[in-house]
Amino acid sequence: MALKVLVGCKRVIDYAVKIRIKPDKLGVVTEGVKHSMNPFDEIAVEEAMRMKEAKLVNEIIVVSCGPAQAMETIRTALAMGADRGIHVEIPLDQMDTFQPIHVSKVLAKLAEQEKVDIVMLGKLAIDDDSNQTAQMTASLLNWPQGVFASKIDKTDAGLEIIREVDGGLETIRTTLPAVLSADLRLNEPRYATLPNIMKAKKKKVVKMKPADLGVDMAPRIQVVSVEDPPVREAGQTVSDVDDLVAKLKDKGFSSA
Amino acid sequence: AVMRGVPQLLSRARLVRAGFSASEPVLAVQAGILQPDKFTQTFVQIRGLKSSKVIYQAPLTAVDIADSGKQLKQELEAIVGPGNVSSGESVVLQHGQDEGPHPGKSPDIVVFPSSTGEVSEVCKICTRHNVPIIPYGTGTGLEGGISAVEGGVCVNVSKNMNKILQIHQEDFSAVVQPGISREMLNQEMRADGLWFPVDPGADASVCGMCATGASGTNAVRYGTMKENCLNLEVVLADGRIIHTAGIGSRPKKSSAGYNLTSLFLGSEGTLGIITSATICLHAIPESVAAAVVGFPTVQNAVDTVVMTLQCSVPMARMELLDEVQMKACNEYSGLSYPETPHLFLEFHGSESEVESQTETVRDIAADNEGGEFQWAVQQEDRTKLWTARHRAYYADIALRPGCRSLTTDVCVPVSALPDLVTATKADIAENGLIGPMVGHVGDGNFHTMLLFDPADPEEFRKCKEVANKMARSAIALGGTCTGEHGVGQGKMALLEEQFGKDGIDVMRQIKGALDPQQLMNPGKVFSRN
16 A cells, blocks of 8 residues: 655755845846755655655655756755656756746656656745645646645545644645645654765666656746845934824824 | 043053053053053143153043044955944944853954955054954854953954855865854755754854854764864964964874964964864764653762763763753743753664664663653654753743843863762852753763842852852862853953963963964953963
8 A cells, every 4th residue: 555655856046045136137146056955845855754664655756847956956855765766857048937837747747657646745945935836736637635734644545634724724634646735844854864865876867858748848927027125224213202203194104 | 630521542452551450430641651652642742741640531431533543443444345344332332242141341343354364454453553353253152252351353254254165075074264153054064964063052153163162062972163173274463374284284183283273272262363164074863863861860860971971872962951950941841841850862873873872871771760761763853852951041041031141161070070060059059049050961061050130249249159169169170160161251260270370371471472462352261460
């Protein structure tokens, strides 16, 4: 009854990096900038690993769509314990127009080809904050979805998932196969240790292109502009309460 | 003759240097004693008071005045840029106060250099003006090490010099600038299987940790800063730049020349400014397990520690929390540990090694009246288990809202620990104080958080008395007055006791050779004479 899991990992700009907008205002500077695995994807890989350690899962396939450097992300996932990898190659100049809809189609195709039982993703990527891929993948596959998962348990019939929603926590049950997305409190991911990093170098990674999966890359979204948030203005010191009240009225914060 | 309304000198420092106490409300100026400068000479000419004593009243805060202060500022701005020199009130205030209980003195000017070259030029300027130089990293020290007791220029080397210069994975070493803190370094390397294990409580600057000889909870396995530093780039007071182990050197061992790296490690900014550090990295352990076990007495806990070390179990962390600390932790974090001394343990290694280590220690603990042995392997469970220890300081402050803590720091041979702890607890009780204890018991190093009301100087005095007594006992037992926090200002007298006059005189001679004008962080570690 051991399950097969397909985990999606995205290579994004490291969360600690100070982001700078490109001069053409159509994106951010990525050249020479530190990248790492999307933190929510780390949580997804970790959850798959825990299922494997609990003998619920017997194979973890990690997939990443991106340029040559996406291999680093795949190797990190392999160092965390994934069994093999798939690198869907997207040339660097096409990365700007490679969008969640395309990723979903790739993942859906791979999920069918590999006959997986669970597609596990991070809930969103910290570069575009889209929060679309898991949902669209489920829709394309016509599989149930358990997104924003903060706890996942196996039941006889499938899975029981606790989801983090605005009002609190929601518990749902799904059958398998299913698409899941990891939220922050699902687990604390393990670090890749040196022996595992070395072992990961020997694990198999297969390369392919979106065309091999019959996915057309035409963009559906056009980025019009990317801008910095407004610069913080200097504050004003007020001399007394009356001054403060007058200023509040001026700025329209008080109608009295 | 009394003169009022005379603008006071920027160099409060200069007056102190000339032998006048900066804390006296009246500053005495004797014509001819001060180094000749425009102000003194003019004054003497006008008044014709060549050899008379003149007294003038001046408030103590240094204020920029017409000539010498402005000149200094301009010269500094020419080196680091006008945006990187400040004498603004909140800026200098922040740069004179660290996280300890002692009120700090603000420097006169703060500069933010962007390179080692700039730091060197800044030092040359300060030397020319005879103005103190105070290096500043993250300001997270506990012993008042950054307090500008004689005013001067604070050199903040962390703001603009914040790069990891090199990471050498296969050699397990890295070169970092002062702006890199230990957590920043670990974040950077987290996917590479490496970590920097020295972990003092604060997220301190790695170079700052070199300056204070810092240590942390896993020194028992991985060592302190002293065992993890291969080389330092240091700027001396006169602007010379040296590399303590050789230029660009980073071998694991060397017999070349005097061990200057050791000299500067722990020198607390009194010999030079550290502008980069070459440090040792370690492999992230394959498997980590955490355990917590309670004991009826501190003696039982320490016996467990001693036996564990004797069995050569390569423990990663061994922390002792006394019953007062456990009570505080229970109340603060909503836990329900028995209020007895507890050991918090961590095991690193491969899965099988960790399992066998845990078994060994479980048995030793049981042999020493240990209670329930709780342990965890999963990351979140380990975090939960260690929550009590991680939040210890805040739990202590919460025992008496509004209070502050005088955190003591002594280190003795492990065998002497139970006696010292017992004597200290008796002393704390006698003085009616609250003093929870946390100890890196594998090193024989422990801290008491002596709580005091900041508005009650008598209580603070009692805390200081207990702390001093503890340090004296530690010295008498073959230990040291400070295990990891450094001497700063508060323990200068204790240092004399520990080393004796000749020992301190050698330190004075070394300082005199490297910093003849006594500009580097004055008023710290030991007195001038």
